[in-house]
Amino acid sequence: MINKKQVTIKDIAREAGVSPALVSFALNNTIGENGQKRYKVNDETASRILAIAEKYHYTQNQAARSLRSRRSRAIGVILSDISNSFFSSIARQIEDEAFSANYTVLFGSTDEKPEKMERLIRTFLSKGVDGLIIVPCEQCEPIIASVLERGVPVVLLDRDIESLPVNRVVLDNESACRQAVQRLVEGGYRRVEMISYDMAVSNIAHREAGYRAEMAELGLEEVVKVHRVSYGDVDNAMDGCLSNINFEETDALIFATNTLSVAGVKALHRKGLALPRKIGMVAFDGSEAFDLYPTSIAYIQQPVGQFAHEALLRVIRCINHPSEPAATLVLAPNFVDGDSVRREE
Amino acid sequence: MINKKQVTIKDIAREAGVSPALVSFALNNTIGENGQKRYKVNDETASRILAIAEKYHYTQNQAARSLRSRRSRAIGVILSDISNSFFSSIARQIEDEAFSANYTVLFGSTDEKPEKMERLIRTFLSKGVDGLIIVPCEQCEPIIASVLERGVPVVLLDRDIESLPVNRVVLDNESACRQAVQRLVEGGYRRVEMISYDMAVSNIAHREAGYRAEMAELGLEEVVKVHRVSYGDVDNAMDGCLSNINFEETDALIFATNTLSVAGVKALHRKGLALPRKIGMVAFDGSEAFDLYPTSIAYIQQPVGQFAHEALLRVIRCINHPSEPAATLVLAPNFVDGDSVRREE
DNA sequence: CGATTAACTTAAAACGTTTTAAGTTATAAC
């Protein structure tokens, strides 16, 4: 910022006829944990100081503040892709809650690439973020491990890295997919297959596991099949994937993520496969795209608000109490019913 | 950040047997504008220093750096709502390009509220951002004026405030809506109305103006009608709005924003008004929601990538050359054709 | 060989805050 001339604490001190320290005290006289004000400043002096600060539109110089106090009141949030609606909703809510808690947020998108993750973390750390909320991608375990070693507060979001002693907020992915299978089978489908990403991250793994487990439980292990498409051009990949499926046999699909779900419905549509008569399905996450589709689509709803809220809460707690042990929070999914799980005939 | 112990320039200097200043020189020895290195440092010494920095995973303390150099290498981006896909796409691209240009980005959402705008600007300035990209909301002219007064580089995005001498990147909204009217009329519709937000911002105003102008040009001024819904719960507002329209007469609608378009199609759907036989329409911006709709929907496509690219380019230019006069860039919209503008009969 | 210059290096101040430890009052208690 190219300020004409910044108003500093010294200027205010001079005008008020007090020392810079006192100005700092007056300005930061918040209520501490003990319910007491942090400093003792004469009320009359304090309000005089505040008035002068107000008059000159004083704004704190955060650089100086964080240099001295070793706190930046900023947190870094590293997601896969902020233009994906699941993540942008989370981002939005983190932004709001962080703002209320007097933090600012730096966002970064990894595109599932560990190199990008590394660069982002490096940048954010050099900016001095007080903590990080991270959606891990493949092969980023060592990167995150080294962050933890430096003692930086970290909360993993959406995906887990089991080997690390770290805070996490994740969905109960297994139960989510178990339920999806149940509903489809109840609805009259039998040969249920899953379409998933070819990506070694925990949530994908657990979704697959849930699918397999429930299929086994229902005695359908012989028709278990997971198709994996690679991350990138989903629409194309989805067409390729579906063309490998024999829809005379396969009668229902579970999609493992929101992007896959939307791409899946589109591709099924292109193939002329009518839901739910020809094929049943369960999506992951809702989408505007479904609202206008003639068949209402059943989906697994993730508690986006809770994700954001809990992750932020935990990272702030971890900033303030670094010694507390890492904890895991598993959120419950909500199954939203729809006609796409009911074979009519 | 609660570092165990940060590695500083001094530590490196000690180990290399040189002064801290020399380490700083070696670390920042970029190529200046004259094509020369900024400092003269013995190559051999320089690489020794770099090696030591590497060895200890040295990361610059940005707080100290920006305190001293009065540059933060951060820019603030203030949007209406980052969870709106139009803005999240822009955000994503700004993020990427900023990262390559060695800047980090702070995002904030105003929800169209001037108070939030003010708080965000205040926070971002105290964080010392080098410049701001802003999507202005209603009544924020004085806020932005005061920012300009302080000499902070600003680029307005998507919406304009004509009275301010400021850089801007906007769409040619008038021509966009003129074209929408043309296409609908060519397609056989006549009583074209517009659904817009009840919001005093430039892009809305220009969209309405374009609609009116083209209707007049085509001799349809007597059926001109603009319906304005208030910002907030769009779905509800849209139902209310549509219920005031007599669809025996009105035969086509132009929606003034992406949220309105999606809500509009949903509401028309709920009312059982079939596109394009019963009613024609043009949307603003595409949406995933349209991809699965039986009728292909014509829409005005905004050059999202250009918006992001140009805004960032301009704010950086303005940071580096504060004295250059403010410039306006008007981007051309692209009309994406669809069946929703063709009355079949 | 002394002088000039170029190449390299450094000391030290500055950036604006926070925070500690040490004051200075004024008030209350004996």
Add this chain to the structure above:
DNA sequence: GTTATAACTTAAAACGTTTTAAGTTAATCG
């Protein structure tokens, strides 16, 4: 009227960098 206590205030150091001006070499030139 001490003295102890509380209430308030301040001086000064520290945070980690950048940058200016000054310093030291080493090389070149006449």
